[in-house]
Amino acid sequence: xxxxxxxxxxxxxxxVVVRALVETFDEQNVSRFQSEVRTAADxxxxxxxxxxxxxxxxxxxxxxxxxxxxxxxxxxxxxxIVLAGLQPQVREVFVVTxxxxxxDLQGDVADAVRTLGFG
Numbered sequence: 001x002x003x004x005x006x007x008x009x010x011x012x013x014x015x016v017v018v019r020a021l022v023e024t025f026d027e028q029n030v031s032r033f034q035s036e037v038r039t040a041a042d043x044x045x046x047x048x049x050x051x052x053x054x055x056x057x058x059x060x061x062x063x064x065x066x067x068x069x070x071x072x073x074x075x076x077x078x079x080x081i082v083l084a085g086l087q088p089q090v091r092e093v094f095v096v097t098x099x100x101x102x103x104d105l106q107g108d109v110a111d112a113v114r115t116l117g118f119g
Contacts (some may be wrong), residue, residue, distance in 0.1 A: 003032075004021070004022075005021050006020065006021055006022050006029050006032045006033045006036065007019065007020060007021055007032075007033050007036040007037070008021055009036065009040045011044065012113075012118075013118075014048075014116075014118050015047060015048050015049070015113060015116060015118055016040055016044050016048070016049045016050070017050045017052055017109055018033075018036065018040060018049060018050070018051050018052065019052040019055070020033060020051070020052065020053050020054075020055050020056050021055060022055065022056065023055060023056060023057045023058065024056070024057065024059075025056055025058070025059045025060070025063040025066075026060065026063070027062065027063065029063075030059075030063040030066045030067075031066065033066070034066040034067075034070060037049070037070055038070075038073070041073070041074065041079065045077065045079070046077075046078075046079060048079060048080035048081070048082070048116045049074065049079065049080070049081045049082070050081075050082050050083075050084050050106075050109055050112040050116070051081065051082070051083050052084050052085050052108075052109050052112075053083055053084065053085055053086050053087075053090060054084070054085030054086075054087070054108070056086075056087060057087055057089065057090070058089070058090070059090045061093060061097065064093065064094075064097060064099060067083075067099065067103070068099070068102065071102050080104075080116060081103070081104075082103070082104045082105075082106055082112040082115060082116060083103050083104070083105050083106070083112075084105075084106045084107070084108055084109045084111065084112040085106075085107070085108050085109065086105060091105060
């Protein structure tokens with residue numbers, strides 16, 4: 001039986017939105033999510049990405065390395081990446097680890113789209 005999806009990729013006119021479909025980014029989920037984001041980025045070179053993490057309620061600190069790798073890859077491609085919809089406890093992980101300085105954190109997808117100049 002196939003594993004349930006961890007992400008839904010939505011191509012909009014000038015942006016790609018990747019919605020997390022899991023509540024916990026454990027090692028397996030974050031690895032699969034990272035892979036799906038990479039695949040979408042390869043297929044949509046140059047477009048900015050919004051990662052909608054509104055469904056994610058728990059993110060252990062070990063999963064942060066995957067997001068740092070994504071940020072590095074996007075920066076090297078000269079693609080923007082914005083995180084949106086972080087639950088308070090997930091946002092706190094980014095703030096405490098100072099990753100809020102690496103990522104643009106927005107309240108929701110609409111805010112992220114406006115930040116990117118498309119809303």
